[in-house]
Amino acid sequence: MSLPPLTRRRWRNWAGNQRTAGELARPRTVAELAALLRYAGAAGRQVTVVGSGHSFTSIARGADIQIALSGMAGAITRGPTPRTVRVPAGTTLRQLNRWLAAHQLALPNLGDIDAQTVGGAIATGTHGTGARFGGLASQVVELTLVGADGEVRRCSATEQPDLFAAATVGLGALGVVTEVTLRCVAAFVLHADERPVPLAQTLAEFDEYCADNEHVEFYWLPYTEATLVKRNNRAATDSRPMTRLRAWWENDVLQNVALGGVCKAGRAVxxxxxxxxxxxxxxxxxxxxxxxxxxxxTTPRRVRFVELEYALPRAALPAAFAELRRIVARSPQRVLLPVEVRVGAGDDSWLSPAYQRNCAYLAIHQYVGAPYQGYFQAVERACAGLDGRPHWGKLHWRDAESLATAYPRFADFLAVRDRLDPGRVFGNPYLARVLGP
Ligand SMILES: Cc1cc2nc3c(=O)[nH]c(=O)nc-3n(C[C@H](O)[C@H](O)[C@H](O)COP(=O)(O)OP(=O)(O)OC[C@H]3O[C@@H](n4cnc5c(N)ncnc54)[C@H](O)[C@@H]3O)c2cc1C
Structure with missing residues (x-):
């Protein structure tokens, strides 16, 4: 079988903080993909699958050859049981959401945006908010993976369960996920309620908000006592649509144009x-x-930023937030974007930041081009000290030694990696740092 062409191209991620000018392969079939992986193994070259490039870490930058799955974008089809769907892994969440809506289905929960590929979102443990809702990987019922040896492997909770527990949040380290079967729900309407609440009240009542609402998050503006609390709950009908004018004002003007202007001013002064x-x-x-x-x-995000996010045990949120406030007050690096707090249910993927514990997610952001490292690292130290686990796609400085103590099944993941990819065809500097050589 012939290899897909390797083309040189410049690549940068969404935030622009990761760049490379390496080779790209765009296989069109599983056979071409398998041939590419066998070639890479034999030639001592390394490959990394790239999705939409929405990770802030170098996880998708790779070392040598990037593989894009856009050439293998087949059709989304109904799965083996009701309300399951089979999705080519290179499909974006936007494309998937459109297909699901047309078939009266939906994903039960989503993060802030829909630009990611299904494969990329799952690989890093992408999540939304809701105390009773896990991340996207927890919706996977089966996945198909092409390994470094070019072999196609299918796994689920009952078929190769260890591979399944490892590969659902697999960091791109175990193989190329080509197809995912996802559990969906009947299409539904949400009622969004967003309101300003003083910080002290939000912190005091947050557990109650989470218990009483399906999806809750809040944004805190550093240097102020202001938070915006967002509650989303299922509604019987779409009876209060936002007018086009209001949607334009909220999503385009306030969240993008005005925010961008404020960030530019803050970066300059x-x-x-x-x-x-x-x-x-x-x-x-x-x-x-x-x-x-x-x-x-989901909402459009046009203001570019970098981000760090930690999944904390739920009970650690007050301590983490108190320390965050002290760090913001002391830091010489002025913070230009809000802090976001979300929650999620525990799951069973070995490297999921939510592995077997309910979490509070604490996310901090900085406008692109403004200094952030000291601020981010201070928050990371505080969160790591509270048994936090970093989001794999968001900036962090943890290494394999420290992560091994954060994940009870870390060694089991490494054993699966050694079995599937002993030659590290899927190796790259990021994976060498977080998983070891
Ligand atoms: C504006 C913005 C908003 C965000 N909002 C959220 C949010 O609300 N919640 C959240 O949790 N995260 C969020 N993220 C982070 C984002 O969801 C993750 O970084 C996600 O992994 C990006 O998906 P991608 O398709 O761009 O993957 P990439 O960043 O391109 O790749 C990520 C990883 O997935 C691997 N990968 C991709 N496809 C495959 C495949 N088919 N098989 C095997 N491995 C694969 C890559 O090798 C790499 O390791 C946000 C990021 C941005 C920029």
Missing amino acids: PAAAPALARLMARAFTPVSYTNRSDRIF
């Missing part, structure tokens, strides 16, 4: 960050509306 945050707090106004679930969960 960092000392103005607290005053700019107080100005932004005025844009926190109550809104209440309904829409198709994926349209409520």
